[in-house]
Amino acid sequence: GAGVSQSPSNKVTEKGKDVELRCDPISGHTALYWYRQSLGQGLEFLIYFQGNSAPDKSGLPSDRFSAERTGGSVSTLTIQRTQQEDSAVYLCASSLNREVGGELFFGEGSRLTVL
């Protein structure tokens, strides 16, 4: 499709397990962002990729969180040794550069529940 695609849409896991969340951005979008949306907490910035530059990882909450973007397209967010506080909706978004408008196009999100 033409939009940002995320998978899985829902993931239930046990505490201590690793999870991988995938994001397929809009074709041609150079920037890719991951956010976490928790009840009452708004949208928390996690990580940002722009082209071939080093990612801005300043929002990752701990070293259990990591992300990569292969070939400047698909991105995977990995959470190791999940904890109950990791339960949230993880949103991916992509955009063109600022000069073209710079707004974000969001996926539907991956809802993670850690039991």
Added chain:
Amino acid sequence: GNSVTQMEGPVTLSEEAFLTINCTYTATGYPSLFWYVQYPGEGLQLLLKATKADDKGSNKGFEATYRKETTSFHLEKGSVQVSDSAVYFCALRGRDDKIIFGKGTRLHILP
């Protein structure tokens, strides 16, 4: 670092009332400013934007003006409808192209 502060919700109004949702920001340089909306059961989508001082973004009857002197980007609508019930997020894109959001304001419109 950059930050966005928006009014706490929920905000409850009657249909046809005037709406203001306040948003202020802290940023170096001249960020781009956005309002995003999340309707019930749907994903986030752009509502409007402004990329330089004194610009006014508008869409679906909503407006917001980029005020550099007050570092604000308040969202307004003259006559709200039940279909405007949603969560509204103010956001900025800084010089480093990182886009950060406020905590969101839930709006309920009563018929």
